[in-house]
Amino acid sequence: MDKSWIYSSRLSNAYDEGVNAFLEFAQTNNPKLDVIPFPFVNYINLCHHSIDNVRYHLFAHDFDENSKIWSFHGEKQPKSDSRCPNNSIPPNAIYTKDMLHDAFKYVDKEPDSLKSLLEECDKPLYGQFGWSDASFDALLSVLKDILPSNNTIPSSIYESKKLLKGVGLQCEKIHACENDCVLFWKENKDACQCPTSGTSCWKKNTKNVPSKVLWYFPIIPRFRRMFSMPQIAHDLTWHAQGRVNNGKLTNPRDTLSWKLVDNTWKEFGQEKRNLRLALSADGINPHKSLSSKHSCWPVILITYNLPPYLCMSRNFMMLTLLISVPNQPVKDIDDYLAPLIEDLKLLWETGVKTFDSYKKEYFNLKVVLL
Template identity: 45%
Template sequence: MLLELLKEALPEGEMLPKSFYEMKKIIGELGLKYNKIDACPNDCMLYWKETINEQSCAICGTSRWKMVEHQSDDEGSSFAKDRKIPTKILRHFPLKPRLQRLFMSSKTASSMKWHEVGRTDDGILRHPSDSPAWKTFDHNHPSFSSDGRNVRLGLAADGFNPFRTMSIAHSTWPVILIPYNLPPWMCMKQPNLMLSLLIPGPYGPGNDIDVYMQPLIDELKELWEVGADTYDASSNETFRLRAALLWTINDFPAYANLSGWSTKGRLACPCCNKDTSSKWLIHGRKFCYMGHRRFLEHDHKFRTDSRSFDGTEEFGEALTPLFGSDVLVQLQGINVTFGKKTVGSHGHKRRREDNEEERYNWKKKSIFFDLPYWKHNLLRHNLDVMHIEKNICDNVLATLLNIAGKTKDSVKARLNLQHMAGEAKIARPVQYRWYPIERYLLTLKSYVRNRSRPEGSITEGYLAKECLTFYSRYLHGTETWFNRPIRNDDYGNTVREEQSSIFPLVGRALGKSEDCVLDNVTFVQAHRYVLEHMNVVKRMNRHARPRDIERIHNDTFYKWFSDRVEQLRHERNEQVSEDLRWLARGPSMARRYKGFIVNGFRFHTKDCVKKRKTQHSGVVVTTKTSSFASANDRNPIAGDVTYYGVLTDIIELEYCGQHLSDEPFVFASQAEQVFYVQDLIEKDWHVVVMTKPRDLFEMHGQESADDVDTFLGMSPCDDQCLEDPSDDTVSWERTDVDGTTIVLYLPPTQPMVEEQIDDTELSNPIGDDILYNN
């Protein structure tokens, strides 16, 4: 009905589809579709390829179809439905067209080559391309790495209840692929996460997950060996696209399902393998995993400290991770038949023939070894760092503090901790193997509209969102799913009509404002902070102590500035604008807010968050102290000083219609956010936790000499006392005294510049600093 209404509103010649069915055909031709593959309800096999026409399972004999009850027509005669309903359906989302679409759009095609052409290779770890696993893969497969457009993928799989409850009565398993070619600010965003498989519930596949992974593995093999012809919109050419899987990302139970190594029992550690050090706790009735000290240096004191540990000294060697070829040797002789035994049927039970010579913990050979390159990967399976951190924080600390009910999994948490550092060294930045997958599961839950068909609802919801993302890449000048603003957008790149010619507007207020009346002292202090009068006082009182200069500044600024601007106005000085005149008269109105967004942070006042569990009122401000402070002064530090506090008020000062939003005595642009965590022992003390804004990525490029001050985060007119100029660092030294020299030390590629400055050049009509260039 909506399509028909839109067709009537459009002019003649429009090509809008007439029905929902025609619309589905159009988006299907663009690759926005999925395939339904019937599966055995006991997870034995897929009705796929050569078995696509089979009517029952070749392993357990279970029928492919559901039993449909007979229904009666209006006359009372019985009849059966003519339609066959599969008992279980796997949804497969083809990977090839989804990778091709990333290169078809000019907005993403260039980003898919960022790891090669846009990455700064300076030794800092910001992206998986900086990791040894990535570089080892490129070294082993030079033909693949010769073209930066070839895609590296990560695979994440986990089970979740689609009904927004914590019950495990229903478990649906999505398999998600992550294209690591994208830059950090795009890589882990939900529009770029690709759903590859949706394994239906209500029961999780367990070790039979390899049965459902077959369509994806076939695609990956084809993309590795053959590739796919793909159009690159950024270079306007067609190339042969190839793809490879670097690793999987799972929690500990799913690690066992995908790797084939059981993470339970005496040999639970997949990294230590058969050399796992374990001990059965008689009273606790569980295994305790030891051997942590063998990873320390040979001369470490903990190795011989038997009293603090399990009563033994440790002389063992640190274990090295197994290579894929070693795993294949251990897997020889292990044969597995997939499928689950059903109650009251003759279904087959999982069978495994173990190698009697070695006691390993393998349950199966992982299907990933069907990929030609998998055995050469430096790291094949990753532990989800989020779950490891949660287990360690909740369980290990709870064990130390002897908190009841929190120690059940503490031993296994320590087992995970042994190898977390090793994986971090190989795969590097943990944010690419972390919680975005868990957040994405919540998004998939939100697609469920029909509780009797949760997997079908998720599939249709995912396709609808995928269509919106695809179309938004071709829309310009409007907000879309692809280019929507960040959550804490402070409008920093937007020029607003009411912006002052003197001070730019920064940030945006939250909520409604309320008028407030400032007392005389607060009014003068707030207005004084908006302007800079200190440099004039310094030049007029060169031999005064810093505390005396501060006192003179407080007492004389307000009247001096008003008189100075009025004098220049009578002299018809062009530098005195209308905004400056109103600024000299002082604020005409003050407003109060409860929240403010600036610098990527979301702030709320202390009173606003006192009843909340979240914390947004911590503030940190860095100020610069005078470079001529002496040892007798109260604060003799020359340089940056950090002050911590709590936001109590947000005041907006209005100067003749021009708004300057700032906290009392602190500019909004100066404020950054911190969190205060209460000390567990000293209840009156809090620990400061620094944080960074959302969507902030420190990607330092190759800066030029003109950008050197911006790179260092300082203004050229600030007083600085940096390192000796003989090294390679950038230094800045300034002294505002008659007849002195301003010296600017640039990088060694440029000569040092010295310029003699006359005292008359230091005078400014309004007493502000002058920006000196080399």
């Protein structure tokens, strides 16, 4: 509940009406409520009083003006959804401070003590980015000794990284010809010279240092991971969930290319979980330097199945290739796209077995690049 109207009403000599409206709001949201958190400036919702007592103190003193949204007054909170900011619990509803309700009875007569407690709530437990690998190893060693002998806690940071390797983002480093002729990949994987220009794959006067490197982040395991999270798996069928077809172009779902896929390849269109993708590529100068002689070309996939507020969000803009070349690749970009194209062809022609964690079933996932 936004209480800015209470302040404005006070300025217009109608403060009493604002207070009564607030208390009526608190009672309406919970008719059985006998006491409510005390919004007096020195107590900021950390003790409970009867509504009459709250009314008296609010007339005699004031609200806490740092709190712009009312919470903890019996009103029902919406379900939290970190992906959609319009449907999330107000940021002022900090549950750490809610724990101080029980502690407040010990500082009821000492507001300064309450202030100290609140300040402690906001302090970080430790300084970030100051923990060395050696000290973390020492901590793991101590924890392993403290816990029962059959514990499975990693004994070092190296073991921890091995344990988490399976959930990390996979990356393939593929060497490329200095002249952008071919990738040293698949049949050319073990070649030391470009089969087209005869150029060495290594930098001049160096050993085992590639001339150019393409970074490829495989898309198939990442698509599978999207369906491994129930909420995201559900969101990936948003385009088919009772949308009104009013003949207007309001979403990629309404485009001719989407409808062409559905009508031409009906089996593909009938599976609502099949993905429709867009691809974007552009060059950037690293380190914010426009005069740099080096450029990076990220190649990004967008999943159009998702709701609009997720479709173009950073979490779902999938970096697939990072082409690092001195100059823009122009027509030679086809060579660099080869690993991505191979996976896209597999996902279009054959598909891959994928587990839908929302429906708790396996299905054959296919994709199309619109």
